[in-house]
Amino acid sequence: MTRALVFRAALCALLLALVLRPDWFVPVFAPFAPEGGPVIYARASLLSLSLSHLGLVVLATVAATLVAVTLAILVTRPAGAVFRPLSRTITNIGQTFPPVAVLALAVPALGFGAGPTLVALFLYGLLPIFENAVTGLAALPTATMEAARGIGLTRWQRLWRVELPLALPVILTGIRLSAVIALGTATIGSTVAARTLGEVIIAGLLTNNTAYVLQGGLVVGLFAVLLYDAMVQLETRLARRFGNLTGG
């Protein structure tokens, strides 16, 4: 436990240093930079790129969560069950469309910038959240649901007080997958001029500067690892509190 904490703190510190004090890493990245070329990306501050990158990911994930969970709630009601295959197809299409294609198609409609990236991340994030929310809401302990009805909870009360809280750990897993995918995918947004950490990577690729590529990749990777870890922690804490869900 303590070793895991130390490791986590070290990763956080490394990430903060990379973002806030990139100059410290000149000796590390210098061997990868072209002869006489710049070692540290300086056209924009890494901090502002990181914030804008995270902002896009958060916005897209929140929107995908709202839509996917609402859809999952609708199709797990008796009246909405017939729409389950249809909604599954729609979210599946969102997932199979390559993000790059979405970007290319969205640019004519939304112009360059953050817009097309948000659309791509949103569509890409729907499926894992939807699938997990449907699983979570469909696999609730029957005795608990029967009792909830039997003691006089209304439909809304059952949803808010029992179904969603009990499905929450499973839904969170979906949100985690979605957010981590979005964190990586957001980098390609820079090809259509969204401000993300992808800018650093793309600049590196265009100028044959491996130091830039490493820098951008490392920051995105660390964000992804730490986000994943934080959400796993949250899920385990919730799951532990509920104990055995089947309540045998």
Place this chain on the structure above:
Amino acid sequence: MIEIDRISKQYEGRNVVDSVSMTVETATITAIVGTSGSGKTTLLRMINRLVEPSSGEVRINGQPTGALQPHELRRRIGYAIQGHGLFPHHTVGRNIGAVPELLGWPGQKIRARVDELLTLFGMEPAQFRDRYPAELSGGQQQRVGVARALASRPDLMLMDEPFGALDPIIRARAQEDLRRIQKTLGSTIMLVTHDMEEAIHLGDKVAVMDAGRLVQYGTPAEIIQRPATDFVAEMVGGVDRPLRLLSLVPVSEIVEDGPAEGAPVQTSTNLRDALSTCLWSGRDALPVVRDGAPVGRVTLGAIRARAEGPE
């Protein structure tokens, strides 16, 4: 008083419950017993409208259940089921206080009620109030489930195989608890079970269901002595009938004057246990005491006379 008036339920043209009428007195336990598929659970679930009756009506203290919104009706009727159905994400206290909370009781009153019920069920409030259901044993979870059903002092409590998931020893204790608590609170309880032993033991009245129909409704003694149909006779178990009958009668009913040797039995002991004591200790008569004072004896012959069938 609960009046069930010619209530029926059809599924796909088949009568699952077929025109059942019965009246349940306040402050009694009524056990509905039958094999699986007899319609006993459907009958119970029609009382709190988890299943809507196809025809007929149920009146609770004269008021038809159809007059209320289903969720409002259910808040007035306690409901306890097999496998307890507790909310795993709520503490024991919140689980028990669920219905009072729905009814808008003030927090102070809910807390007092939760503690009162936990104490009644022999669970120290300070120790159990803030635990989660997963941290309790099966017997404790079941007690919390029954406590939740009783929390709002309902007019009626429905129990669907409440002890079905418990092992025999815990089950016997849970049945004793229920009897004691029902006496203390004066609750009206309707309980579904497939176990005739449990029905006879717990019920002031026993209702036997077969193929959707109520085939007999009477006191446990009536059911055992004069089963209405072959099915009821089979349910009360041929060879065990005399013993079941004896288990309903306390020693005080047949105590007589006279001497007897050996360890005494209480007046409240049932005749089956008294018979068992006679056989085990090889005696023909047992001394009887009430609160420690001798009141006479009970003889093997007198016990045998009470165990004889009607013809």
